[in-house]
Each structure stands twice: as C-alpha cells, then as structure tokens.
Amino acid sequence: MTKEVGFYFTVPSAEKVPDEYDDTVHEMNDFCRNIAKQLGETDFTRKQSLQQLREWIAKHPHIKRCRTDAPFLLRFLRTKKYSFINTAKTLESYLTAKSKHREWFNNLDIDDPPIADLVNASYLFPLPRLDSEGRAVFFSCSSGFNPNKNTIISAIKTICMMGEIYYETQEISCAGCVWIFDMENIDMNVLGMLTIQDIRTLADIVNTAAAARIRELHFINTPAVSRAIANLVLQLMSEKIRNRVFCHSSLEDLHSKVDKSMLPKEFGGEIPASEMAANYKVLCKKMRKRLLGLDELEIELTSNQNDIWTNGSGKLDDGAIGSFRKLQVD
Structure with a gap:
C-alpha cells in the first residue's frame, strides 16, 4: 500500500442516470x-x-x-x-x-485463487511511497509468474486490478504512475502463451482505452528473446508511450532513474518484495467490493x-x- 494516497472504498452506482450525481472527492494537496x-x-x-x-x-x-x-x-x-x-x-x-x-477485465477479485496466487508470489505490488514527482510506482517481479501454474489471463487481470485501484485517486489521476518490470524469467514458455492477436488487441486497448497517466515504463533483466518481442510490441504502441520506455542493462542503470531506497530489497532497496506484496494484499481486500462493482x-x-x-x-x-x-x- 502506497503512503500519501487517498483511496476510495465505497461502491459507486453504475446507473448511467442516478437519482443524484456523486461529486465526493478527497481534498487535493x-x-x-x-x-x-x-x-x-x-x-x-x-x-x-x-x-x-x-x-x-x-x-x-x-x-x-x-x-x-x-x-x-x-x-x-x-x-x-x-x-x-x-x-x-x-x-x-x-x-x-x-x-x-x-x-x-472483469472479476478483479483478490479472493479469486489465480489472482491471489500471483499477489502472494509478489508478481505485482506498489512501492511503499510516492516518488519525488508524486507518482505511484508499481513493480512486477517475473519470479512471481510460473508458466506451469499461472496464466496470461490472470497476469492481465492482476495488472488491471492495480490500475483500477490507483488510477482514480486524486494523487495518481494528477501525477500519474511509473511501472517497473523485472523480465529475468520471461522466456518463450511465457511469451508463447500470447498470440499475435492477443498482442495486437492489448496494444490497441492500451493506446485507446487506458485512462491512465503512465509517465514511465522501465524494464530490467530483459533476455534477448524478450527484447525482440518487445521491439515488435513497441511498433504497435503510440509514440507517446514509446518515448517513455526505458530498458536497463543493469541494476545500477535502473538506480540512476528510480530512487534505489524505494525498490524491493532484492533490487537494492530496503523492504523485501514479499512484505510489500503482503501490504498490497490488505489493500486489495479493502477494495474488493468496489472492484467487483x-x-x-x-x-x-x-x-x-x-x-x-x-x-x-x-x-x-x-x-x-x-x-x-x-x-x-x-
């Protein structure tokens, strides 16, 4: 759970014309x-x-x-x-x-075993505080994804769940967010789970439907085969997103762009990834009904x-x- 972020926990109406419009928002700093x-x-x-x-x-x-x-x-x-x-x-x-x-994109439920497995394995979690520019930073550990157990659908849903929790907060809808992906264990066993059509559709959705201020995308420990696929995917992304992608050859290079102290202990920081993931799971539980809405x-x-x-x-x-x-x- 990221400090300094004001989350919303109530379940809003999905009526397109409600009896009364809800203008309740947290105070902005x-x-x-x-x-x-x-x-x-x-x-x-x-x-x-x-x-x-x-x-x-x-x-x-x-x-x-x-x-x-x-x-x-x-x-x-x-x-x-x-x-x-x-x-x-x-x-x-x-x-x-x-x-x-x-x-x-539906049933973003922390009580759904496939999603819970990924969160428990520290596949994806937010870093514990905002960065110097007021942005939330999300970290994905490839070691948390097991192609013999997990599915691409569950991974996509886990990523979407993170966005739906954070993107409508005052802090993140204004300052935006940063994503960091550790790619060390992303090999053809994982990449082969995606079809060309899946990639095209997901890229199009990111380009046209992602209501998010994605400020930076960082990739670390990227194998050669993953870099080749990434280059193909980038052809499908908007120029704005392509210009915000950083591929790092070493941890030191990542540390030059991202505050080292914020990162998981396994990547040079202070707090273990498992602890960050456990705190995030608590937030997911609190947000469960809102997400299912x-x-x-x-x-x-x-x-x-x-x-x-x-x-x-x-x-x-x-x-x-x-x-x-x-x-x-x-």
Whole structure:
C-alpha cells in the first residue's frame, strides 16, 4: 500500500442516470492542485466538464450502465487534459474493452485463487511511497509468474486490478504512475502463451482505452528473446508511450532513474518484495467490493465496435509478423 494516497472504498452506482450525481472527492494537496491546473483543470472547468460528460453518458444510445461519480470521470478528463472529445472516445473505448474482453477485465477479485496466487508470489505490488514527482510506482517481479501454474489471463487481470485501484485517486489521476518490470524469467514458455492477436488487441486497448497517466515504463533483466518481442510490441504502441520506455542493462542503470531506497530489497532497496506484496494484499481486500462493482459497467457492442476490437487499429507489417512466427518456432 502506497503512503500519501487517498483511496476510495465505497461502491459507486453504475446507473448511467442516478437519482443524484456523486461529486465526493478527497481534498487535493497543493502539489496535486498545481498539476491539475497544468492539465487544464479549474473549479469551473471541472464542474462544467463533469456535467457535459454525464449528459453525454445519459444520451449515449449504446451505454447501458456506467459509473458517473466524480473520481471515475476525473480519471478520464485528467488523462485527456480536459479535451471533451478525446475523453468521450477513451471512455467509450474503455467500456467497449470491458464488454468485449470480460475474461481480461472483469472479476478483479483478490479472493479469486489465480489472482491471489500471483499477489502472494509478489508478481505485482506498489512501492511503499510516492516518488519525488508524486507518482505511484508499481513493480512486477517475473519470479512471481510460473508458466506451469499461472496464466496470461490472470497476469492481465492482476495488472488491471492495480490500475483500477490507483488510477482514480486524486494523487495518481494528477501525477500519474511509473511501472517497473523485472523480465529475468520471461522466456518463450511465457511469451508463447500470447498470440499475435492477443498482442495486437492489448496494444490497441492500451493506446485507446487506458485512462491512465503512465509517465514511465522501465524494464530490467530483459533476455534477448524478450527484447525482440518487445521491439515488435513497441511498433504497435503510440509514440507517446514509446518515448517513455526505458530498458536497463543493469541494476545500477535502473538506480540512476528510480530512487534505489524505494525498490524491493532484492533490487537494492530496503523492504523485501514479499512484505510489500503482503501490504498490497490488505489493500486489495479493502477494495474488493468496489472492484467487483466495475463488472456492472456495460456498453452494447455494435458491429463497428466488434470490428475495432477484433482486428485492432495497430498494425504489424508482414516482416514483423514473420519474425514473431520465426521466434515461436525457434
């Protein structure tokens, strides 16, 4: 559990037009308030944008159920810097992804054994405090994923659960987050669990539906085969995300970018990964009902939306696909 972050634990309504709109948010500190201002937020724009977005949701013919509480909608508005059109597109894409791929994005339940196994094994956890720029830092240990026991679906859900817990807090919806992935044990036994279509679809969802201010992505201990696959995946990502990726050749290199004292003890820090993961599990338990409430969100899938999420807007050229197939065979 990250200190200095104000989490929400109640379960908001999923009625697209509730009897009363929920504007309850935690008080922002001066640091977050300043960042929000840089994102285009004032008391007036926040109130006006929430009203416009709620009216758009109410009139949307295909949205059946959607949260309209302020923390949820501010997450989208801040990510898109208060551009109404871009915010609406991202929210629609988010709902479409959840409805189209329920196996990835629903039932984010810490009591579900496959997810609990990954959290218990320290596969993914937040670092205990915000970094110097006020961002949450999430750490993934590849040693926590066992391809003979765990599944890619469970890994995706575990990552999504982290985002849903943090992304709508005042601190993270303003300052954003940093992800660190230790890739040491990610070999072809793991990579072979993903299909080309899975990769294309996930990349498209990250590009169009991830309502998150992802500031940096760090990779450490990356085997050669994983680097090759990563290069293919990066072709599908937006330029903004590609410019925020850092691949480190050593722990010392990572320490030059990330405060060493924050990291797990196994990576040069002070607190063991198992202790960080145990604290995170407590938070997941507190958030369980709120997370399960997200399963109620629903948008009617039209033929156009089905085409988007089946084919993906990202493209790999024939040479890249050929390279990936060659790696699978090798």
